[in-house]
Amino acid sequence: MGGVKCLVLGAGVLVALSACGGGDKDNPYAEKISEHMAKIEKSTGLEFKTPPQFEVQSRDSVRAFLERRFNEELPESELSGMERSYKAFGLLPTSMDLRRFMLDLLTEQVAGYYDPQAKKLYIVEGGDEAVTDITISHELVHALQDQHFNLDSLTRARDDNDRLTTGQSVMEGQATLEQLGAMIGSDNAITALPGGWDRVRQLIREQQGSMPVFASAPMILQETLIFPYLTGAEFMRRFKQDAKGQSPFTRMPTSTEQLLHPDRYFDARDEPTGVVLPAPLVGTAAYQNNLGEFETRILLFEYLKDQGSAVRAAAGWDGDRYMLIQTPRGDAIAWVTLWDTSVDAAEFFDLLDVSMIKRHGSIRPGAASGTTRTYGANGRRILLSISDIAGRPVVLYADAPAGVSPRLLDLSKVTLRE
Numbered sequence: 001m002g003g004v005k006c007l008v009l010g011a012g013v014l015v016a017l018s019a020c021g022g023g024d025k026d027n028p029y030a031e032k033i034s035e036h037m038a039k040i041e042k043s044t045g046l047e048f049k050t051p052p053q054f055e056v057q058s059r060d061s062v063r064a065f066l067e068r069r070f071n072e073e074l075p076e077s078e079l080s081g082m083e084r085s086y087k088a089f090g091l092l093p094t095s096m097d098l099r100r101f102m103l104d105l106l107t108e109q110v111a112g113y114y115d116p117q118a119k120k121l122y123i124v125e126g127g128d129e130a131v132t133d134i135t136i137s138h139e140l141v142h143a144l145q146d147q148h149f150n151l152d153s154l155t156r157a158r159d160d161n162d163r164l165t166t167g168q169s170v171m172e173g174q175a176t177l178e179q180l181g182a183m184i185g186s187d188n189a190i191t192a193l194p195g196g197w198d199r200v201r202q203l204i205r206e207q208q209g210s211m212p213v214f215a216s217a218p219m220i221l222q223e224t225l226i227f228p229y230l231t232g233a234e235f236m237r238r239f240k241q242d243a244k245g246q247s248p249f250t251r252m253p254t255s256t257e258q259l260l261h262p263d264r265y266f267d268a269r270d271e272p273t274g275v276v277l278p279a280p281l282v283g284t285a286a287y288q289n290n291l292g293e294f295e296t297r298i299l300l301f302e303y304l305k306d307q308g309s310a311v312r313a314a315a316g317w318d319g320d321r322y323m324l325i326q327t328p329r330g331d332a333i334a335w336v337t338l339w340d341t342s343v344d345a346a347e348f349f350d351l352l353d354v355s356m357i358k359r360h361g362s363i364r365p366g367a368a369s370g371t372t373r374t375y376g377a378n379g380r381r382i383l384l385s386i387s388d389i390a391g392r393p394v395v396l397y398a399d400a401p402a403g404v405s406p407r408l409l410d411l412s413k414v415t416l417r418e
Contacts, residue, residue: 001086001161001224001295029054029123029136036137039182040144044174045245052143053120062124063107065115070103078158081287085324088333088399089299090359091220101213105221108213111135114142116150137182141175149249162255162272162292165227169259170248173232177240180233223298227256231294235259242266256294257317273392274417275321275336280408282400283327293317296337303355313351316344318392319416325400325408332400334408338392338416345393349386352397356382374406381406389414 033054041047057065074082083098092098112123112135121139123132158164214222239248243266253265255272264270272292279285291299293314301310322335339345353373357363360382366374375382383398383406394414398406 001082001165001220029132032133032136033140036140036182040137040140040178043178043181044141044144046144046148046247048144049147052114052140053118055120055122056125057122059107059124059126062110062113062122063103065113065122066106066110067103070099070106074099078287081324082289084331085287085289085322085333086220088324088331089322089335091299091302092218096218101217102221105213105217105225108211109225112139114139114146116142116146119143119146134179134183138175138179141178142171145171145174145249148247159289161289161295165224165292165294166253166256166259169228169232169235169256170252171232172228173234173236174248176229176233177236219302220295220298224295227294231256231259235262235265238262238266256292260293261315271418272317273319273338275319275338276415276417277321277323277334277336278410278413280323280325280334281410282404282408283325283332285323286326286331287324288321290320290322291335292320296320300351300355303358304351309351313348316340316348323409327401327404329401329403332398332404332406332408335397336409336411336414337395337397338389339395342388342393345386345395349384349395352395353384356384356397376402383407385411387411390416392416 033051037048037051079099083092083096086092087094087096110124111127111131112121114121121143123135127135214225217225235253236248239246243251253259257270257272258265261270275290277285277288296314296317297310300313301307304310316339317337318340319338320336322333325332325334337345337348339348356375356377360375360377360380362377363382364376366376368374371387372383372385374384379402381400381402381404383396383400385396387394387396389411394411396409396411398408400406400408
């Protein structure tokens with residue numbers, strides 16, 4: 001979730017694997033740092049303006065840092081909106097304390113980190129030597145990025161989850177690709193490995209899956225944590241081939257759609273359309289954001305359990321916006337999705353309908369037509385409709401507590417921003 005998007009990375013904590021810095025002769029990692037710096041400069045074509053500062057920290061100090069940055073970047077009101085929204089979509093357990101879980105998950109994941117505010121690299125003391133080496137390489141790339149681009153700027157699009165995820169994926173993808181290239185000798189050598197890039201993807205997933213907190217995380221958290229590293233690295237590998245000598249930070253992709261379908265970035269720049277929601281007809285707007293194509297896939301797969309169908313149904317995405325609405329009877333959610341063609345919208349409409357039926361199991365059909373379907377399920381009222389706005393096909397999904405009309409938005413007042 002860029003929302004929870006990488007609620008891991010979406011927290012503004014720019015971590016991955018990590019660590020390192022300095023040319024201090026008392027630094028036990030000085031030689032390793034210098035070695036990796038030279039490889040990264042050669043591979044990226046960028047030079048370090050200054051050697052990064054370096055510090056070793058205890059795991060307790062790392063957790064304190066993560067908690068401090070979490071509180072700074074995701075104040076309680078915003079995190080609460082995210083948490084309630086993803087619970088309304090059925091992507092998080094209703095009993096989950098998201099802040100506490102994410103801090104546990106981040107503490108488990110982090111072997112070190114680069115802090116763009118302090119301009120310093122940190123490594124967790126007592127770590128495995130091999131992991132420390134990987135961490136040094138990865139976080140040095142972040143330090144180099146920060147010397148040529150303001151990394152903190154990537155965390156400011158708080159109300160655009162999809163764009164935030166995309167920016168973090170470029171950043172983490174470049175660091176992952178250069179890290180692998182430094183270890184192997186060349187990022188092109190990845191294709192020569194047994195199993196090639198698929199094997200690299202599998203190894204990263206296996207490494208994450210061996211961590212108990214990660215293994216217990218809901219799918220939305222697992223997938224949004226891994227996405228920036230894997231899909232980001234695949235995108236950056238294509239970028240290095242097709243845009244030699246250029247920096248991705250001077251022509252940033254703007255949606256996960258462009259990462260998932262690179263031709264929509266490299267060949268015909270397909271920009272997402274902004275969706276602007278009106279005030280709700282019922283209750284009070286509590287939070288707004290978007291899912292993007294990637295998280296739309298996850299939502300569909302959560303209940304369909306069919307990757308091909310989820311990928312296909314989300315592929316025509318052109319923009320979306322959801323609103324968490326506070327009503328006297330509890331939270332409601334309204335989600336407007338915009339599609340490239342009427343065929344794309346119809347396919348999504350049908351498969352979202354199927355996924356909601358699978359989600360709720362015992363469901364009571366209400367009115368049904370080719371363009372509108374309503375249900376009663378588990379104390380909820382659900383509305384799906386397909387229509388158009390300014391000639392563009394849209395699908396509305398609304399979920400309200402029993403006793404509250406699911407007609408939460410006036411679609412005639414939704415506007416599009418090209």
